[in-house]
Each structure stands twice: as structure tokens, then as C-alpha cells.
Amino acid sequence: MATRIQFENCCEVGVFSKLTNAYCLVAIGGSEHFYSAFEAELTDVIPVVKTSIAGTRIIGRLCAGNKKGLLLPHTTTDQELQHLRNSLPDHVVVQRIEERLSALGNCITCNDHVALAHPDLDKDTEEMIADVLGVEVFRQTIAGNILVGSFCAFSNRGGLVHPHTSIEDLDELSTLLQVPLVAGTVNRGSEVIAAGLTVNDWTAFCGSDTTATELSVIESVFKLREAQPNAIVDDMRKSLIDSYI
Amino acid sequence: MRLEKCWFCSSTVYPGHGIQFVRNDAKIFRFCRSKCHKNFKMKRNPRKVKWTKAYRRLHGKDMTQDSTFEFERKRNRPERYDRNVAENTLRAIKTIDKIRMAREARHHAMRMKGKKTIEQKAAVKELEQSIHMVKAPLALQQEPSLTLPKIKVSVSQPLAEENRMEE
Numbered sequence: 001m002a003t004r005i006q007f008e009n010c011c012e013v014g015v016f017s018k019l020t021n022a023y024c025l026v027a028i029g030g031s032e033h034f035y036s037a038f039e040a041e042l043t044d045v046i047p048v049v050k051t052s053i054a055g056t057r058i059i060g061r062l063c064a065g066n067k068k069g070l071l072l073p074h075t076t077t078d079q080e081l082q083h084l085r086n087s088l089p090d091h092v093v094v095q096r097i098e099e100r101l102s103a104l105g106n107c108i109t110c111n112d113h114v115a116l117a118h119p120d121l122d123k124d125t126e127e128m129i130a131d132v133l134g135v136e137v138f139r140q141t142i143a144g145n146i147l148v149g150s151f152c153a154f155s156n157r158g159g160l161v162h163p164h165t166s167i168e169d170l171d172e173l174s175t176l177l178q179v180p181l182v183a184g185t186v187n188r189g190s191e192v193i194a195a196g197l198t199v200n201d202w203t204a205f206c207g208s209d210t211t212a213t214e215l216s217v218i219e220s221v222f223k224l225r226e227a228q229p230n231a232i233v234d235d236m237r238k239s240l241i242d243s244y245i
Numbered sequence: 246m247r248l249e250k251c252w253f254c255s256s257t258v259y260p261g262h263g264i265q266f267v268r269n270d271a272k273i274f275r276f277c278r279s280k281c282h283k284n285f286k287m288k289r290n291p292r293k294v295k296w297t298k299a300y301r302r303l304h305g306k307d308m309t310q311d312s313t314f315e316f317e318r319k320r321n322r323p324e325r326y327d328r329n330v331a332e333n334t335l336r337a338i339k340t341i342d343k344i345r346m347a348r349e350a351r352h353h354a355m356r357m358k359g360k361k362t363i364e365q366k367a368a369v370k371e372l373e374q375s376i377h378m379v380k381a382p383l384a385l386q387q388e389p390s391l392t393l394p395k396i397k398v399s400v401s402q403p404l405a406e407e408n409r410m411e412e
Contacts, residue, residue: 078247078323085323096321100271 002204002219005037011187011207012195014153015060018105019198019205021112021156022067023088024048027057041203049087053080060198061105064149066112069093069132073102095132099125106149109194111156114177116140116148138176143169153194156201158221160184160193182221186210253281253291255298308352313345369393 007016008029016027016034024042026035028050038048053062054075064071069092072081076096085094099122101107107118108129115135117126129137142151143162151162152173159181161173174181186196187207197206199222206218219225249258252274264282266274276282284294291299301307316337324330372393380388 081323082326086326090325094323098321102271 001041001202001224002206002215002222003037003041004208004210004215005034005205006208007034011209012192013060013205013207014193014195014198015058017198017205018060018063018065019200019203020046020066021200022046022092023065023070025059025063025084026050027059028052029057037205041205047087047089049084051080051084051087059105061103061150061195064104064108064110064115064129064133065092066110066133066135067092068112068134069095071104071108071129071132072096073104074098075102093132095128097125097128104149105194106147109149109152109154110135111154111177111179113156114138116142116152116173116177118146118148120146140173140176142173150192150194153197153199154179154181155199155222157223158182160186160197160218160221162191162193164191180221182217184214184217184221186214186218188214249275251275251277251281253277253285253294253297306356308349311345311348313341313348316341 005013007013007027008031010016013034016029017038018025019038023046024038026038026048029035035048035050042048051059053059053072054077056062062073062075070084070088072084072095074096081094081096088094097104101118101121107121109116110129110133113135115129115133115137117129117137117139119139119141121139126137126139129135140148142148143165145151145162153160154177157179159173159177159179161170161181161183163183163185165173165183170181170183184193185191186193187209188211190196190207190209196210197204197218199205199218202224204218204222204224206215210218246260250256251258251263253276256277258275258277263275263277264279266276266282266285268274274285276285284291291297292303294300298307302309
């Protein structure tokens with residue numbers, strides 16, 4: 001189910017939060033509104049952790065993670081690192097990496113099996129990604145843009161990419177990532193997908209500016225509507241009914 | 246808050262002190278005071294500047310390899326907070342500091358070991374050769390305290406030699 005929310009009147013929810021299958025990180029805002037939205041959806045399922053990274057609130061763009069691990073930039077303070085380690089479950093590996101490109105959320109995008117990385121990342125960082133996140137890493141660009149982490153959001157079931165991605169690129173990425181991909185927009189035509197949308201295998205949160213059309217595209221590509229009983233009955237109708245009288 | 250090391254002299258930079266310079270390639274340089282910062286701007290190499298830790302380590306004046314240095318390394322993969330571990334760590338910090346001080350003192354002592362005897366020998370030689378710069382030779386003869394006392398050493402086998410000479 002996709003939910004529309006705002007962070008302090010800003011629709012770029014992917015900037016202020018990070019959602020994975022094992023945990024959710026949320027920025028510390030002036031009011032509890034943003035945190036409550038996540039809490040309402042996710043409380044007993046996965047831990048929702050309020051944090052800052054390097055004293056900032058733009059945590060979604062600074063860190064990269066999946067259910068197996070979390071990568072943080074070198075600017076993360078020791079106290080924040082310790083807080084994250086204490087709040088996250090033990091099977092999630094929390095690692096701080098020394099990398100020139102410190103906005104890891106813009107440079108790395110991943111699901112639980114595959115990751116796309118900025119072409120200029122260090123070799124050591126690439127190995128660290130493969131090690132900590134347990135994924136296969138591909139250096140790619142999306143629609144000619146090197147910031148792969150901002151222009152694409154994908155989960156284990158589907159992905160949404162920059163609207164100007166050509167069909168060949170889309171096919172290539174689709175085969176690399178092994179998930180169905182769609183080129184679309186979020187937040188009334190914003191091309192920066194990952195900034196406007198944060199998604200995991202069963203939920204998605206997008207900015208309140210997202211139109212109904214965009215929302216339906218998101219729900220269909222990430223397969224978020226399947227939990228509803230109507231869909232199940234539709235799928236199984238052919239096997240349930242023997243013959244029509 | 247983190248106590249960083251000055252890039253130039255390797256002393257600790259406490260909060261509220263120093264300057265941090267970020268270069269275009271995103272490398273961060275931290276300086277403890279303007280002295281180090283100005284030396285850096287002059288493009289001086291800390292390994293050649295005598296009062297820095299880098300020079301002292303390079304030239305063997307200070308300890309380079311020791312297991313106590315391993316404890317102060319920056320760690321990037323934290324462990325879950327455990328109260329007992331934290332308590333033990335705080336206690337251990339004190340003892341490790343003490344041990345490191347003792348080892349550094351020992352390193353210094355080893356370095357300065359032969360110094361006293363060398364100084365002693367040099368002093369004796371100087372007294373012998375250069376005493377004329379302090380006191381005139383005439384005065385030396387008259388005042389016995391300014392020269393080294395002549396020590397009488399008894400030598401064995403003088404009679405055997407005399408016998409041979411006579412024969």
C-alpha cells in the first residue's frame with residue numbers, strides 16, 4: 001500500500017527517511033507527524049528508528065542499506081553510529097566507510113540481491129558494499145546520470161526509474177537487476193524518484209504531491225496491491241471455477 | 246564530539262580549538278593551532294620539521310610500533326552497547342595509558358643509555374687538552390688542584406727486567 005506523506009511541508013520524503021525490509025530510519029523533525037506516519041504502518045513489523053547522520057536530517061540521501069546491512073558516510077559521528085547499532089537488530093551490519101563521495105544514498109541504490117553504484121566509487125568501497133550488504137554490485141548510469149541512487153528506486157519486486165530512460169537502457173537495467181522496471185515520475189512530475197519515494201517489499205511512502213496516476217503506477221510496478229483480497233480472487237478465479245453454467 | 250589529531254604535529258585537537266581545512270578532493274586536514282596551519286600553508290613537510298611527532302617517529306626519537314597504539318585506532322564497525330564492556334574499557338584506558346608512558350620512558354632511557362660515559366670521557370679529554378684556555382700553564386704548575394692527580398700504579402716484574410739488563 002502506498003501512502004502519501006510530508007516531512008514538514010516538504011514532499012521529498014525519500015530525503016528524510018530510509019525504508020528497507022528489516023528497519024526504517026526516520027529524520028528528527030520539529031513535530032512527530034512524520035515519525036507517526038511510519039509508526040502507524042510499521043510498528044510491530046520492523047523497528048522504526050529516529051536518527052541523524054553527521055548532525056543533519058537528510059539521512060535518506062546519506063546512507064545506503066538493505067535488510068542485511070547499512071552503510072554510513074565517514075562524517076557520521078561516533079554517537080550516531082552507536083545509536084544506530086543499538087537500535088537496529090543484530091543481523092544488520094552497521095558500517096561506516098571512508099569514501100570521497102559521502103552522499104551514499106545518491107551514489108548507491110540496492111535491494112536485497114543487487115546494487116547499482118556510481119561509476120566513480122572506489123574499488124574498496126565497492127568491495128565493502130558487496131561484503132556488508134551481501135549484493136552483487138554493478139557500476140551503471142541511469143538516463144546518462146551518474147547519481148544512480150537518486151534517479152531510481154527499486155525493491156525486490158519492482159523498480160521505478162527516471163522518466164527519460166530509453167527503452168534499451170530500461171531493458172538492460174531490467175536484466176541486470178532481475179526485476180521489472182518502469183520509467184515514471186513522482187511528486188507531480190519530479191524526475192528525482194528516490195528523493196520523492198521510499199519503498200520496501202510491502203509498503204511505499206511518497207510525497208503528498210504525487211498524483212493518482214503516479215500512485216497507481218507505483219502500486220502496480222512494486223506489486224503493492226496484491227495483499228488485497230480482490231486481487232487474489234481475480235487471480236484464482238480461473239482455478240476456483242470449474243465451469244460456467 | 247571526537248578528539249581528533251592535528252595533521253601537522255599530531256597533538257590532540259580539543260573541541261573549540263583549531264581549524265579544519267577541506268581540500269577539493271574531499272580530504273580533511275585538521276590543525277590544532279595557527280602555528281600548524283601556517284606551516285601547512287607554507288607547504289612544509291611535517292616529516293622534516295623537528296618538533297612534530299611525524300619527524301620524531303621517523304627519526305627514531307619516539308616509539309613507533311607498540312601494541313598500545315592499536316587501542317586508539319578508529320573503528321568503523323561498532324558493537325552493541327554493553328554496560329560491563331563500557332566499564333571495563335574505561336578502567337582499561339587508565340592502565341593502558343600508564344603502560345604506554347612507562348614504555349615511552351623506557352624507550353627514551355634506552356636511547357640515552359651510553360650518554361653519561363661518553364660525556365665523562367669527553368670531559369676528561371677536554372680537561373687535559375684545553376685547560377690552558379681557562380688558566381695559564383704557569384699557574385697550573387703552581388696550583389696542583391687544576392691538574393689531574395698523578396696516580397701511582399705498582400707494576401709487577403721490575404727485577405726480572407733489571408737482571409736481564411745486567412747480564
